[in-house]
Amino acid sequence: MTSCQEDDRVLFKLATAKKRVLPELERRQAQTNLSRNLRYMINTALEDERAQTQPAEEASVSTDSTATRKRGRCCICPRQKDNKTTMRCSLRNSSVCSRNAKKQLICLSCQK
Known part of the structure; x- marks a missing residue:
């Protein structure tokens, strides 16, 4: 060959x-x-x-960068709090507020 x-x-x-x-x-x-x-x-x-x-x-x-990304409701916080954020979980690509994310931007539910 x-x-x-x-x-x-x-x-x-x-x-x-x-x-x-x-x-x-x-x-x-x-x-x-x-x-x-x-x-x-x-x-x-x-x-x-x-x-x-x-x-x-x-x-x-x-x-897209975080400046142009749409804001979304945090997937962990209750809907009544209506926490909106541009940060996303790096594993699930779902919106996560700063209270529910660690330094690596991994949401608390993915860390379990």
């Missing part, structure tokens, strides 16, 4: 492996009994894969 054929074969194997692993990662992401580190690694892998499959212009639009 030539080196070009070997490269194509390796790329094919990687693409096939990703197709088989991604559904399992998405299924595991929904489980609530995972450790914080494992949940973080799964989210990072899925975000990397989504960033690779999105066109370049869509990816740049989705990476």
Whole structure:
């Protein structure tokens, strides 16, 4: 085999492996009994894969700064308090007020 054929074969194997692993990662992401580190690694892998499959212009639009991000109601505080914030949990991407987030911007429910 030539080196070009070997490269194509390796790329094919990687693409096939990703197709088989991604559904399992998405299924595991929904489980609530995972450790914080494992949940973080799964989210990072899925975000990397989504960033690779999105066109370049869509990816740049989705990476907005906190100044332009819409405010949302804190997902942990009771609705009666109506705490609105621009901070988001880095694992679930849900709105979290400063009282319910640690320094790494991980909400208290994800830390459990």
